[in-house]
Amino acid sequence: MEYAQTDRNTVRRLPIRGHYDQATVHAILDAGYLCHVAFTVDDQPFVIPTIYGRRGESIYLHGSPASRMLKNLAQGIKASLSVTHVDGLVLARSAFHHSLNYRSVVVFGRATRVEGAEKEQGLLTISEQVLKGRWQEVRKPNAKELNATLVLRLNMESASAKNRTGPPKDEADDYALPVWAGTVPIHTRFSRPQPDAKLPCGMELPGSVRSLVAD
Numbered sequence: 001m002e003y004a005q006t007d008r009n010t011v012r013r014l015p016i017r018g019h020y021d022q023a024t025v026h027a028i029l030d031a032g033y034l035c036h037v038a039f040t041v042d043d044q045p046f047v048i049p050t051i052y053g054r055r056g057e058s059i060y061l062h063g064s065p066a067s068r069m070l071k072n073l074a075q076g077i078k079a080s081l082s083v084t085h086v087d088g089l090v091l092a093r094s095a096f097h098h099s100l101n102y103r104s105v106v107v108f109g110r111a112t113r114v115e116g117a118e119k120e121q122g123l124l125t126i127s128e129q130v131l132k133g134r135w136q137e138v139r140k141p142n143a144k145e146l147n148a149t150l151v152l153r154l155n156m157e158s159a160s161a162k163n164r165t166g167p168p169k170d171e172a173d174d175y176a177l178p179v180w181a182g183t184v185p186i187h188t189r190f191s192r193p194q195p196d197a198k199l200p201c202g203m204e205l206p207g208s209v210r211s212l213v214a215d
């Protein structure tokens with residue numbers, strides 16, 4: 001399936017790097033858990049970092065019912081969110097052609113508050129996105145905690161992906177310059193887990209954490 005290309009989501013600069021298929025958009029969203037949500041209140045734009053979880057064409061957000069972002073999004077106002085993974089520095093022979101290798105997504109949609117079974121499903125989706133398997137290992141939210149949490153479902157009305165891969169692209173004449181050029185890949189990795197000081201001695205790492213550090 002492809003997201004329809006409209007004036008809103010069409011990549012204009014280097015359109016060859018634009019992608020509209022669901023699989024590409026989903027893969028970039030699924031490789032992260034932090035997005036930046038943009039919305040406007042009283043003619044003032046805001047961009048707020050927040051955790052998300054994707055399930056189908058729904059993106060779940062959560063937080064305090066007092067959050068300006070969530071309170072306003074729950075009114076069904078227009079919103080946009082973006083997720084970016086930086087995969088490497090691209091070092092060219094000229095200053096102008098320096099770049100980054102990256103994968104990014106921009107989503108458009110409106111959010112609605114969810115309750116009951118979908119609220120718990122939304123929280124599970126967010127939790128699984130951050131750390132698969134953790135939800136099954138911990139105490140689930142009680143009624144008081146659920147009351148203190150607002151969960152929204154943002155319906156993905158439209159989306160686009162854009163990515164860059166590969167070496168620098170220099171001007172033909174610049175390839176003769178005695179300047180080092182190439183890429184420096186970037187990898188994000190987890191380090192050794194630090195047990196909380198209040199854990200009983202000798203407690204084993206749970207499966208979710210083991211899977212993070214298995215490599």
Ligand SMILES: Cc1cc2nc3c(=O)[nH]c(=O)nc-3n(C[C@H](O)[C@H](O)[C@H](O)COP(=O)(O)OP(=O)(O)OC[C@H]3O[C@@H](n4cnc5c(N)ncnc54)[C@H](O)[C@@H]3O)c2cc1C
Pocket residue numbers: 034046048049050051052062063064066067068069
């Ligand atoms: C990695 C990360 C993950 C987060 N995940 C969540 C989440 O899942 N749910 C959630 O509710 N909140 C999350 N937050 C916090 C979120 O960014 C807001 O701070 C939060 O929603 C509080 O909103 P508010 O209503 O108090 O602030 P608002 O009234 O929305 O903000 C008031 C002003 O405070 C400033 N401000 C607010 N947040 C930030 C910020 N993060 N950094 C710098 N300035 C800020 C801005 O100037 C803003 O205009 C996360 C933040 C980070 C960095």
